[in-house]
Amino acid sequence: xxxxxxxxxxxxxxxxxxxxxxxxxxxxxxxxxxxxxxxxxxxxxxxxxxxxxxxxxxxxxxxxxxxxxxxxxxxxxxxxxxxxxxxxxxxxxxxxxxxxxxxxxxxxxxxxxxxxxxxxxxxxxxxxxxxxxxxxxxxxxxxxxxxxxxxxxxxxxxxxxxxxxxxxxxxxxxxxxxxxxxxxxxxxxxxxxxxxxxxxxxxxxxxxxxxxxxxxxxxxxxxxxxxxxxxxxxxxxxxxxxxxxxxxxxxxxxxxxxxxxxxxxxxxxxxxxxxxxxxxxxxxxxxxxxxxxxxxxxxxxxxxxxxxxxxxxxxxxxxxxxxxxxxxxxxxxxxxxxxxxxxxxxxxxxxxxxxxxxxxxxxxxxxxxxxxxxxxxxxxxxxxxxxxxxxxxxxxxxxxxxxxxxxxxxxxxxxxxxxxxxxxxxxxxxxxxxxxxxxxxxxxxxxxxxxxxxxxxxxxxxxxxxxxxxxxxxxxxxxxxxxxxxxxxxxxxxxxxxxxxxxxxxxxxxxxxxxxxxxxxxxxxxxxxxxxxxxxxxxxxxx
Numbered sequence: 001x002x003x004x005x006x007x008x009x010x011x012x013x014x015x016x017x018x019x020x021x022x023x024x025x026x027x028x029x030x031x032x033x034x035x036x037x038x039x040x041x042x043x044x045x046x047x048x049x050x051x052x053x054x055x056x057x058x059x060x061x062x063x064x065x066x067x068x069x070x071x072x073x074x075x076x077x078x079x080x081x082x083x084x085x086x087x088x089x090x091x092x093x094x095x096x097x098x099x100x101x102x103x104x105x106x107x108x109x110x111x112x113x114x115x116x117x118x119x120x121x122x123x124x125x126x127x128x129x130x131x132x133x134x135x136x137x138x139x140x141x142x143x144x145x146x147x148x149x150x151x152x153x154x155x156x157x158x159x160x161x162x163x164x165x166x167x168x169x170x171x172x173x174x175x176x177x178x179x180x181x182x183x184x185x186x187x188x189x190x191x192x193x194x195x196x197x198x199x200x201x202x203x204x205x206x207x208x209x210x211x212x213x214x215x216x217x218x219x220x221x222x223x224x225x226x227x228x229x230x231x232x233x234x235x236x237x238x239x240x241x242x243x244x245x246x247x248x249x250x251x252x253x254x255x256x257x258x259x260x261x262x263x264x265x266x267x268x269x270x271x272x273x274x275x276x277x278x279x280x281x282x283x284x285x286x287x288x289x290x291x292x293x294x295x296x297x298x299x300x301x302x303x304x305x306x307x308x309x310x311x312x313x314x315x316x317x318x319x320x321x322x323x324x325x326x327x328x329x330x331x332x333x334x335x336x337x338x339x340x341x342x343x344x345x346x347x348x349x350x351x352x353x354x355x356x357x358x359x360x361x362x363x364x365x366x367x368x369x370x371x372x373x374x375x376x377x378x379x380x381x382x383x384x385x386x387x388x389x390x391x392x393x394x395x396x397x398x399x400x401x402x403x404x405x406x407x408x409x410x411x412x413x414x415x416x417x418x419x420x421x422x423x424x425x426x427x428x429x430x431x432x433x434x435x436x437x438x439x440x441x442x443x444x445x446x447x448x449x450x451x452x453x454x455x456x457x458x459x460x461x462x463x464x465x466x467x468x469x470x471x472x473x474x475x476x477x478x479x480x481x482x483x484x485x486x487x488x489x490x491x492x493x494x495x496x497x498x499x500x501x502x503x504x505x506x507x508x509x510x511x512x513x514x515x516x517x518x519x520x521x522x523x524x525x526x527x528x529x530x531x532x533x534x535x536x537x538x539x540x541x542x543x
Contacts, residue, residue, distance in 0.1 A: 002341040004511040006329075010207075010209075010421050011211065011271070011274075011275050011278070012152075012209075012211040013221065013270070013271035013272075013274040013275055013278075014150065014207050014271050014275070015147065015151060015207055015208050015209050015211065015272075016151070016225065016267070016271065017206035017207075017271045018163075018205070018207035018208050019143075019144035019147065019148060019163055019208055019308055020162070020163065020166050020225070021094065021200060021204055021264065021267075022140055022143075022144060022197075022200055022201050022204055022205070022208070022265050023140070023141075023144055023163055023166040023167040023170060024166050024167075024169065024170050024173050024264060024394045025170060025173070025174070025196050025197045025200040025201075025498055026098075026102070026136070026137055026140040026141070026167060026170060026194045026197045026200075026201070027103070027137070027167050027168070027169075027170030027171045027173075027174060028106070028133065028134070028136075028137065028170075028174065028197060029058075029061040029134045029137055030052060030168075030170065030171030030174070030374065030441035031052055031171055031174050031175060031178070031189075031193075032057055034071075034175070034178055034189055035113075035186040035187075035189055035190050036050060036188055037128075037186070038113060038186040038187060038190075038306075039053070039109070039112075039113060040346065041121040042112070042113050042115075042119065042120075043112065043113075043119060043120075043121060043126065043540060044120050045120070045123070049123055052123065052127065053123070053127055053130055055107060055181075055468075055472075056127040056128075056130050056131040056134075057130045057131070057133075057134045058346075058468045058471065059131060059134075059468055060130065060131035060132065060133070060134030060135040060138075061134040061135070061137050061138065062138075062464050062467045062468045063135065063138070063461075063464075063465060064135075064139075064141070064142060064457075064461030064462075064464055065322075065323060065458060065461050065465075066135075066138075066460040067094060067097075067098070067138040067139040067141075067142040067143075067457060067461060068142055068322075068455070068456075068457030068458030068460070069143075069457075069458050069460070070093065070094055070097060070139070070205075071091065071094050071142050071143060071146055071457040071458075072454065072455050072457060072458055074088070074089050074091070074093045074094065074420045075089070075090065075091065075146075075150075075210065075452070080187030083161075087450070090209060090210070091143045091146075091147045091205070091208045091209065092143075092205040092206055092208060092209075093209065093535050094139050094142055094143035094204070095139065095140060095143045095201045095202075095205035095208060096139070096201075096202070096205060097139050098138075098139030098140045098143070098201060099135040099136070099197070099198045099202050099205075100136075101132050101133070101135055101136035102133060102136035102137075102140075102193075102194065102197050102198050103194050103195070103198040103200075104132055104133075104135045105129050105130065105131070105133025105134070105135070105136065105194075106190055106194035107191075107194040108129040108132075109129045109130060109133060109190055109194075109290070110124070110187065110190040110191045110193075110194055112126060112129065112429075113186075113187050113190060114187055118469075126226045133193070133194075134159065136197070138461060140197070140201060142457040142461060143205075143208060144163050144208065144495050145160060145163055145164070145444055145457075146453070146456050146457045147209070147210055148160065148162075148163050149385070149445075149448050149453055149456065150210045150453055151210060151211050151445075152218060152222065153453065154214065154218065155218060155222055155389055156218060156389075156443065156445050156448055156449070157384075157385040157386065157387075157388045157389035157392065157399065157442075157445045158219075158222050158226070158385055158386050159222065159385075160385045160441050160444050160445045161226075161381055161382045161383070161384060161385020161386050161441045162222070162225050162226060162229055162382065162385070162386075163391075163439075164382075164385065164437075164440050164444075165229050165378050165385075165437075165472075166229060167383050168374060168377045168378040168437060168440070169229075169232060169233060169236060169374065169378050171374050172236045172371075172374050173239075173260065173264075174193075174196075175518065176239075176253075176256070176257055176260055177189075177192060177196065177257075178192075179248075179253055179300055180253045180254060180256075180257040180269050181257075186455040215274075215278050216386040217274070217277055218506070221270060221273070221274040221277075224270040224273070224274075225267060225270055226382065226386060228263070228266050228267050228270065229378075229380070229382055231263060231266075232263050232264070232377065233375055233378045233382075235259070235260070235263060236375060237372070239256060239374050240368065240371040240372060240375065241368070243371075244364050244367055244368045244371070258270050264271065272329075287441065294322070296342070319451075319452030319454040320451045320452060320455065320459070321454075321455045321458070321461055322455060322458045322462060325451045325455075325459050326431075326462075329524065330450055330451075330521060330524060330525060331451070331459075331463070331519040333517050333518070333520055333524070334443065334446060334447070334463055334521060335463050335466050336466075336514065337403055337407065337514045337515075337517045337518040337521065338439060338443050338463055338466045338467065338470075339466035339467075339469055339470035339473075339514070340407065340434065340470065340510050340511055340514025340515075341403070341406070341407050341410060341435070341439040341470075341511060341514050341515055342436065342439050342440075342466065342467040342516070343466070343467065343469065343470015343471050343472075343474045343510070344410065344414065344432075344468055344469070344470065344474050344507040344510050344511050344514075345391075345410065345432055345435070345436025346467065346468075346470070346471040346474070346475070347438070347471055347474035347475040347478070347479055348413075348414070348417070348428075348429065348432045348433075348436070348504075348507070349373055349433075349436070350471070350475055351475070351479055351500070352366070352369050352370055352373065352425070352429060353366050353370065354483075354500075355417065355425060355491075355499075355500050356369060356425055357495075358494055358496065359424075359425065359495075359496075359497065359498060359500040360495065361425060365412075365425075369425055369426065369429055372429070372430070372433075373429060373432060373433050375433075376429065376430050376432075376433025376434045377433050377436060377437035378435065378436060378437060378438065379433075379434050380406070380432075380433065380434040380436060380437025380438040380439075380440075380441075381437040381438065381440050381441045382437075382441070383434070384402055384406065384437070384438035384439075384441045384442050385441035385442075385445065387402070387501065388402045388441075388442065388445070392534070393528075397528075398522055398523040398525055398526040398529035398533075399442065399445060399446050399449065399529070400442075400446055400518055400519075400521045400525055400526075401522050402442055403438075403439070403442050403443075403446070403515075403518040403521070403522075404440070404515050404518045404519045404522055404529055405515075406434075406435040406438040406439065406442070407435065407511050407512070407514045407515035407518055408511075408512065408515045409431055409434075409435050410431065410432055410435035410436065410511040411508045411509075411511040411512040411515065412431060412508075413427075413428045413430075413431030413432035414428070414429075414432060414504045414505070414507045414508035414511060415431070415498070415504070415505065415508045416428035417429070417432070417504045418432065418445070418497075418501045418502075418503075418504035418505045418508065419497075419501075420497030420501065435511075443460060443464075444456070444460040446462065446521075447459050447460040448460075449529070449533055450525055450528065454511075466536035469543060474507055474510065478503050478506050478507065479500070479503045479507075481505075482500075482502050482503045483499060483500070483503070486498060486499055487499070521542045
């Protein structure tokens with residue numbers, strides 16, 4: 001009985017549930033539009049100043065190098081220091097840092113909006129506040145994602161897809177909190193952003209730990225978590241459609257919010273079932289996992305014929321730090337592909353409303369497109385992680401090929417938006433949204449496989465900087481310049497397919513160029529996948 005109780009409160013399944021709940025509360029950067037107008041009016045900012053603040057929000061949400069370095073430090077030292085400083089080691093330190101940043105940043109933004117700080121707050125200071133608040137998301141993401149990969153190294157794509165999927169849905173979760181708890185008050189919502197992610201992370205961070213065992217039923221229970229994520233996404237899709245067709249009364253919002261809370265609680269049942277089955281499983285069927293911080297090591301009794309080649313690969317690729325990774329071509333190929341995919345994806349997301357207006361879409365249709373984007377984003381994040389794992393395990397497909405496929409599809413989506421045919425935005429944003437979300441699952445997983453998991457947090461957060469860089473190039477240098485050139489009138493507005501056609505055709509080329517770079521990455525790494533990654537998976541399945 002004691003063993004079952006211990007497992008029910010201290011296992012990698014409970015760690016996964018804790019990570020899921022934290023992820024569901026920390027996607028604060030996705031809801032900037034809810035309070036941006038209030039921020040603008042209370043501080044007397046013009047539109048260009050507000051855009052500058054938004055840029056710092058994007059920078060804070062993407063510049064996660066510090067979170068990666070901190071995670072590497074507290075987890076690496078955790079294996080070497082087991083005495084006095086053990087309490088100060090582990091992923092919880094990363095979450096705690098994120099909680100401090102989140103509360104500090106959003107509390108100061110709230111204090112600025114409600115007048116606790118003298119108005120208007122200087123723009124550089126407001127940029128610092130919003131940067132600090134957004135920067136917290138990197139610490140939460142790193143603490144959860146890298147811990148998940150370490151706990152489920154054989155199904156890294158699936159666990160990354162699940163966790164990235166939930167953070168993608170967190171924007172929808174927080175929007176429901178805004179509508180139900182805050183009663184549509186943006187100022188109150190900013191205070192909620194300071195408190196909710198902070199309290200959730202502080203409450204559950206002690207359960208997010210690194211464990212060292214594999215179970216034969218890992219895939220089965222991860223599939224159960226996947227089913228929960230899919231159910232939640234379907235629920236949000238239904239709610240989104242209903243909200244754009246009907247006006248919800250307060251009691252209807254309360255009921256839908258209660259259903260949402262019940263769905264968010266359901267991962268706990270999956271964890272309890274997994275713990276119970278693991279406790280009943282024979283010890284022979286639950287094997288120690290290879291040290292997750294020595295992720296690519298193979299068994300000593302492997303064939304000597306291939307061992308020499310593998311040793312060379314392992315020496316070149318295993319557990320690189322950031323500087324070592326940056327000296328490889330694979331790092332820069334992955335950076336360029338990420339820049340092309342995420343940059344053009346964010347540019348599309350940021351301009352959905354303006355493109356819709358130029359094509360004479362109704363306000364209801366535009367709101368539906370914006371709401372559905374987060375759903376397509378989720379399906380991309382989850383589907384790419386889960387699907388690439390299936391093809392890797394079943395058919396031996398190297399994961400970078402999925403980056404190639406999704407970037408080609410994204411190019412097609414951009415062409416659909418540029419074409420201007422009836423309903424083009426619904427088709428185009430669905431394709432681009434799914435493919436954009438896919439990059440957020442594929443990039444961290446590929447990083448862990450070709451550079452090792454030891455410094456994964458630092459490396460994939462560095463590569464993520466390509467996201468705002470690509471967004472700036474596509475949004476400002478391409479879409480902004482071309483739109484200003486074709487717009488007419490004093491209000492600089494444009495109507496018709498010509499307004500964005502050239503911009504999205506250029507972004508289609510950008511995405512296609514990214515697919516070519518990703519294909520080069522696939523060619524460079526497919527032998528490594530065949531000789532190391534796949535053989536390691538096969539070896540683990542036979543032990």
